[in-house]
Amino acid sequence: MTLRAAILLTFTAALAGCGGTTTRYAVPSPLAEEAAPRIASKYGSLEIREISLPTYAASEEIATRDADGAIVSEKTLLWADEPSRAITLELSRLLGQMTRAQVAAEPWPFLDRAAAQVDVRVEEMLADVIGGFQLSGHYYVAPDSGIGGRSGLFSITVPIVGEGARVIAAARGVAVRQLAEQIAREGLR
Incomplete structure (x- = not known):
């Protein structure tokens, strides 16, 4: 082994030892026995546009609101997937299960056009110190015909039972499920 190779190997090993452990948290999928409600x-067919999130919520770092009202995040506690992508896919799956419609995230993968597009714009998505996960914003349902569009506000709070990122991820899953049900009941009728 040459001196240069030995120095590079030592330097690489030293850098590897400096890195902290990053932990990623996935939102648990609903169990099969937790049947989604059937909503006409x-x-x-529905195309789900990519979910719009505030900057702090679009980050892979899990954001929380502290006692002073500041939004903080821990660089080593991360969502398992990019939040906008993950929530878009989750909402697509849930709306498909609830409505039995053909549902896909954009870009629409089929030759024919979707009968309507669903656009969700989130204003707030975070856990707070009082033990709740907040999800609020607007949704829009735009039919391909251009007639009969709907929109609505949502403000969902899910209690967080326990501490840590795992329970925050579970609460986010419940909040998105409640959002899907609200869109199906109010926006797709």
């Missing part, structure tokens, strides 16, 4: 939709 007037649309046979």
Whole structure:
């Protein structure tokens, strides 16, 4: 082994030892026995636009609001997937299960056009110190025909039972499920 190779190997080993452990948290999928409610939709197909999130919520770092009202995050506690992508796919899956419509995230993968597009714009998505996960914003349902569009506000609070990122991830899953149900009941009728 040459001196240069030995120095590079030592330097690489030293750098590897400096890195902290990063932990990623996935939102648990609902269990099969937790059947989604069946909700009739007037649309046979839905395209879910990419979810719009505030900057702090779009980050892979899990954000919380502290006692002073500041939004903080821990660089070593991360979502398992990019939040906008993950929530878009989760909402697509849930709306498909609830409505039995053909549902896909954008870009629409089929040759025919979707009967309607669903656009969700989140204003707030975080856990707070009082033990709740907040999800609020607007949703829009735009039919391909251009007639009969709907919109609505949502403000969902899910209690967080316990501490840590794992329970925050579980609460986010419940909040997105409640959002899907609200969109299906109010926006797709």
